[in-house]
Amino acid sequence: MNFQNYNILKLSYNQKNIELLKKIFFKMSYIRQFELRAYESRLEKKFETLIYLCLGQESIYSTVALSIKNSISFGQHRGHGIYLANGGSPKKLVDELIGLNTGTNKGMGGSPPIFDKKIGMYGHVGLIGDQVPVAAGYSLVNKSKKTICYFGDGAAEEDYVLATFGFASQKKLNILFICDDNDLSVLTPTKDRRSWKLVDVAKSFGINAIDITDDPLTIYYNIKKIEKKNVPALINIRTCREYWHEGAGKDKEGKYFWSRYKIVKKILENKNQEKFVNSTEMLHKKWSKKLWEKQLQKL
C-alpha cells in the first residue's frame, strides 16, 4: 500500500502554514545535511562505529521538536534527528560517531546511546523497544513534563512495548509514543512480521492513537490536538528510510517510496520560496562540510 498521503490533512498553504513549513524545512535541511556528511565520511571509511542514519525520516523529528517544547525524549537507535532537532550539539554528535571522548557518550557506542541531559534526551542501549517501558517509568514520576518516546515499527512488536501501552493507559501518563513506521525491521517488511496495526492495539488499551503519513503539517496539527490533554497518546507515522539500516549505503527504492524532504522542498518552491530553500540548503551544506572536516581531523 502507498502511505505517502495516508490520512494527510488537506490544508491550504496560507501565509501561516507556509511560515510554519519553512521553519520545519529549516530543521529538516539541518538534519539532512548533517546526515549526508555522516554518510559520506562513513562511506570513505573515515570511521567505522555503529551508525544509523535517519535520512528520509527528518520531517518527524523536526516537526515534533517544533510542536512540543520543554519535553523529555527517549529515542531508539536511529536518534540523530531527535538530538539535532532538539538543539543537541552537532559537534558532540560527530565526535561520538567517530569515537572521540568528547562525544555525547565519550565515544561509547556510535549512534544508539546519544544522551544529553541539557536537551532532555535519553540514550538507547541497543535493544529495540527497551526504552519504551523506561520512558513510561520516567513519565510516571515526572508527570509535569511531556515524555516523548520514539520507537520503530519493528520495536512495536516487542512484548514489553505492548505491555507499556497498558501501563501508560492505566496510570494516565503524560506520554506521547511516536512510532517511526518505515515499514522495515532491518530489511524485513511489516507484512512478513505481523498482521495487526499498532494503532488498533494502542486504542484497545485505551490510548488515543492515530496513524498518519510524515507530512509535517499533518504531524504538527495532530500533535497540537493531542498535546493539551496530558494523557497517553500514540502517533504512528508512516515514513521511508532512504539509506541502509546501519552503515553507509543506499537502499533500493521500493514501489511506494517517497522522499518527504523532496516533497516539502517542492511545495515551498511552488509557493515562491525558491530563494529560501536554496539558501537554507546551501547554508547547511557548507556548515556540515566544515564541521565534519574539522572534527575528523582530530582522529
Next chain:
Amino acid sequence: MVKKIMGKTVAETIRDISKKHIEKNKGVIMGQCLSAVGWVQNTVPAQKKGIIEFPMTDVAGAGFAVGAAVGGRKPIFILRFQSFLWLNASPLINNAAKSKEIFGYSAPVFIRAIASEGISSGPIHTNCYHSPFAHMPGLPICAPMTPKEYKKIWQFFKKSDLPLLVSEHRRSYKEKKEFIDDINKNSKVTLFLISAVRFQSLEIKNKLKKLGITADIFHLLWLKPFNIKKKYIDSLKKTKKAIVIDSTYEICGISEHIAYKLMNKVKGTKVINLGMKDRSPGCSVKFINGTPSSNEVCKKVSKLINNK
C-alpha cells in the same frame, strides 16, 4: 595446532544441517529477520520451507520456540546476537531446561546464539553471554568453532531430548579449519581456549615460542557439562600452571568456574582465567574490550610463569 581442511565452512555446515533437518525430520528454523538479511550470514538455507519468521518479540519469541519443541519439531531457534539471550532467557531456562524435571516431558530446542565483536558491536552486543546460562540446571552448553565440531554437537542434539545452547561466534563462519590439541613434553603452561580466542591459538603459540615458552593448548568444545579429561590432568601435573581463556567477561563466568574445577582436581596447581574486562565495551577504539588478544594472553602467561 591447526589442521587445514578443504571441506565446507562452518556457515555452510550449519546451513546443510539445517536444510537436512527441515527435509528429513520435519524440523523448523525460527527467529527474527532470517530471510531478508543475508540468511543470517548464510547459515540458513535460502528457502521458504521450514523457515518461520518471528515478529520482533524478544521475550515471547523464545516461548514460541520452546512450544514448538514441546510439540515435537526440534526447532532451531536463532538469536542474531547473544545479547538477545537476556530477553529470551526465561522461556529457555525456566521452561525448556526444566520441563523434563518438572513435567516429565522435554523441550529440545537448539538455540543458536550468535556472538560478534569489533568496534561496531558496541556495549550491548559484543561477544558471548553463555556463562549465566551455565548457572541453571538442564541446559547443556557448547561453543563449536569448526565444521566437525558443529556436526558433533548436532549429532548430540539429535540423540538427546534436552535443549542445547550453542554459543556460536561470527568469527568462525568463514573458517574451514579444525583444531587439534597441542601437547608438548617440555610445556611450561597449559592453556584452555574457548570460543573466538581459539582462532588465535597459532599466534599465541608462536609468540610464546619467541619468549622461550612452550605451552600445551587445549580447545574446549563443551562448556557444560565440562568433563575433565585425562589429558588435561596429565598436562596440569606437568606444567602446574594454566589459564582458561574465553571470549566473554572474565569474572563470575564459565572460564573462572572451569579454572576452579581444574585447580581442585590437580592439587598444587595454579589455574587462573582470562577474558573481557569488567566494564562495557564501546564502539570507539579507546573502549575496546573484547576477546583477549594474543599479546594479552602472552603477557598473562609470562606473569603466571614468573609468579607475579
